[in-house]
Amino acid sequence: MPLDRETEALLHWASSAPATPLWCLSPEEARNEYRRMLLKTEIAAPVIGEMSDLAVPGPDGPMRLRRYSPAKAGGTGGAILFIHGGGCVIGDIESHDVFCRTLCHDTAATVFSLDYRLAPEHQFPAAVEDSVAALEWLSQEATALGLDQERIAIAGDSAGGGLAAVALHETKGRLAAPVRAQVLIYPALDLRGRLPSRKDLADHFLLPQDMIQWFFGHYFGLAWPIADPRAIPALYDDYTGLPPALIVTAGHDPLRDEGAEYADTLAAAGVPVDYECCEGTIHGFMNMGRVLRKAHGHTRRRLAAWLRAKLYE
Structure with a gap:
């Protein structure tokens, strides 16, 4: 399908803006520029009940988790661990604050956003280790937090979607209760770049x-782990027993086929899968609700309804 009108207008604006590409900046400069970009494209944050930062045990010392509590929890005790995108180099709790507030508001679940270690300061597998530790912590501590350990979901966008998928594999049989659901939003799942969309859309904004x-290069360094399933979830041997999945991709995203392939892999293993490709739009559209209203609004409603059904059924 062709680009929808809102996405086409955004690409025209982006191509005419006199901005230095992120990949021409240092990691710290790119992080700052990414936050500034999102200020222009994010929706206004909805009102929630409460927000607080927690320090929880991690593999390299305390990790920060931001807790978003709904205004009305309804006594369900549902919780969602969210892992942000940004290629494991940019992005943080602040860049995805609006996203997490929206997720909390729309699902009436408590959302925990993970501030995992970033590269190049902390290369692979630091982000994986932090994601695994956060999921284990939430599962073990849910009851003490006033939550239901049997009503936990995990979600992530882009690189965070890949980290969420890996965390589920790495914690199999080690959690207090099975994770109820997984949401992978245009997930990064295969560094090999072997699928058609990576080639056909190699020059496409937002992710050329x-x-x-x-x-x-920053995350993996000089020796890319092309045989390690923690970097390529398609290399795991067993997909049975994983929680029901909602996988969302974008039609004009180089990562599109990775998400579609992973949906097929899960389904072949007997995992209930809902897959949706937002055909007319691009990678990152869930952080662009101010300018990509159609794609964002549709997917926001879809995510919330799906998660509510899985968490509270």
Whole structure:
């Protein structure tokens, strides 16, 4: 399908803006520029009940988790661990604050956003280790937090979607209760770049090949782990027993086929899967609700309804 009108207008604006590409900046400069970009594209944050930051045990010392509590929890005790995107180099709790507030508001679940270690300061597998530790912590501490350990979901966008998928594999049989659901939003799942969308859309905004290579170079360093399933979830041996999945991709996203392939892999293993490709739009549209209203609004409603059904059924 062609680009929808809102996405086409955004690409025209982006192509005419005199901005330095993120991959031409240092990691710290890119982080700052990414936050500034989102200020222009994010929706206004909805009102929730309460927000607080927690320090929880991690593999390299305390990790920060931001807790978003709904105004009306309804006594369900549902919780969602959210892992942000940004290629494991940019992005943080602040960049995805509006996203998490919206997720909390729309699902009436308590959302925990993970501030995992970023590259190049902390290369692979630091982000994986932090994601695994956060999921284990939430599962073990849910009851003490006033939540239901049997009503936990995990979600992530882009690189965070890949980290969420890996965390589920790495914690199999180690949690207090099975995770109820997983939501992977345009997930990054295969660094090998072997699928058609990575080639056909190699020059496409927001995630051209230069940006992907910049991310991988910082995160993986000189020796890319092309045989490690923690970097390529398609290499795990067993997909049975994983929680029901909602996988969302974008039609004009180089990562599109990775999400579609992973949906097929899960379904072949007997995992209930709902897959949706938002055909006319691009990678990152869930952080662009101010300018990509149609794609964002539709997917926001879809995510919330699906998660409410899985958490509270």
